[in-house]
Every structure is written in structure tokens, then in C-alpha cells.
Amino acid sequence: xxxxxxxxxxxxxxxxxxxxxxxxxxxxxxxxxxxxxxxxxxxxxxxxxxxxxxxxxxxxxxxxxxxxxxxxxxxxxxxxxxxxxxxxxxxxxxxxxxxxxxxxxxxxxxxxxxxxx
Numbered sequence: 001x002x003x004x005x006x007x008x009x010x011x012x013x014x015x016x017x018x019x020x021x022x023x024x025x026x027x028x029x030x031x032x033x034x035x036x037x038x039x040x041x042x043x044x045x046x047x048x049x050x051x052x053x054x055x056x057x058x059x060x061x062x063x064x065x066x067x068x069x070x071x072x073x074x075x076x077x078x079x080x081x082x083x084x085x086x087x088x089x090x091x092x093x094x095x096x097x098x099x100x101x102x103x104x105x106x107x108x109x110x111x112x113x114x115x116x117x
């Protein structure tokens with residue numbers, strides 16, 4: 001029985017050593033993942049904002065030609081909606097990117113705490 005416990009303790013210590021050795025690589029990968037996911041969110045937001053600006057511009061031109069606001073003016077309404085939707089991922093991406101760049105340890109702690117919940 002003692003021999004089995006000694007082997008189990010040896011395996012646990014070996015696993016702890018492996019975890020300590022791999023921690024810097026894992027931390028770098030988590031930070032890289034955070035940067036890239038924030039960048040992708042920002043790109044999606046910028047694309048949506050660009051599309052919304054185009055639709056709003058087309059909708060305003062169409063409204064001026066029609067001399068009033070018409071129910072058929074779907075470009076203006078869709079553009080305003082997309083603008084609101086596009087701002088959300090852009091702002092979230094910028095906030096996370098700033099958090100990662102300014103305080104990477106804080107980002108790692110918050111990421112790990114969310115994993116443990």
C-alpha cells in the first residue's frame with residue numbers, strides 16, 4: 001500500500017512540475033488568443049459600421065429625393081440599426097485589447113477566474 005502511495009505521490013509531483021514548466025507558454029497563448037479575438041471583434045465591428053454608413057448615406061439620398069420619410073426607406077433604417085450593432089463589438093474589442101496591452105497579468109487572472117467559475 002505504501003509503495004502505491006509513493007508512486008502516486010511521485011506522479012502528482014511530476015504533473016505539478018510539468019504544469020509549472022508549461023505555464024509561461026500557456027500564458028503567452030492565452031494573451032495571443034485574447035489579442036486575436038479582440039482584433040477579430042474589432043474588424044467585424046468596423047465592417048458593420050462601414051456597411052451601415054453606406055446604407056445611411058444611400059438612405060438619406062433616397063429620402064431627399066422622395067421629399068419625406070417613407071416606409072420603404074429600408075436602407076436608412078437598416079443602416080442605423082447596423083451602426084448600433086456594429087459599435088458593440090468594436091467597443092468591446094477595443095476595451096479588451098487595451099486591457100491585454102496595459103495589464104496582461106490582470107487579463108490572465110480574469111481569464112482564469114472565468115474558467116474556474
